[in-house]
Amino acid sequence: MVAELTDDKALPKAERKALQIASAPKTSARAALVKLGDKASNVRAIGRSQPVHWDAARSRAYVDWAEAVADALPWPLAEARAELARVVAQTRRRLG
Template identity: 60%
Template structure:
């Protein structure tokens, strides 16, 4: 199975090549994927969860990558987790964000762990390198929303929840809120 993780990492690195984070530092996007995969590994995710951690944004954010591609290359189990984590880009952003909260409670344990890692990475990123054009109020609103998503997730390992809450507390200190 480690081959599955290595293949997912290579696929994600290639799919996200040239993409950067929204922050002022314009870090390579793959750093986010590394952070999410590291989180999932630290908190006991299995090979399928780790592969999904690498692939969680490919369908949503990479041109030419489809859910069928993920299923064909990585199998139905990985594809199912990635599908749970993929927003419908045809919807307005506000609706996608609302639906993340609504659908959080029905996530599988694997998808919930990846989602928790994703939100932890994103909260840290927003605090470390404020996205271009974002006010402090918008950053705080993002952290509030991330908390709402995580609060709605099924139970996750306690250490994973503690790590997320530490990221939120650090972000709030950064923003002075």
């Protein structure tokens, strides 16, 4: 499961982010649940306190990307997806 959740830091950031979306459909149920929780936690943190070195556009781009990763996951995980959707909506309202 760790291998499913670990990015290859030798790759450029943009490629790592694209690979998370591309590889999401092959993710196991357990790893998908961890990934959804991680994305929800990160989006929630951005909504509560936008990183100092990020502008609103970068924050919104992260939220969009996190949602795209979640949407590509193969498992239903209805409760976790609903929580992420709630957090995404709340963060988007705060970011404007």
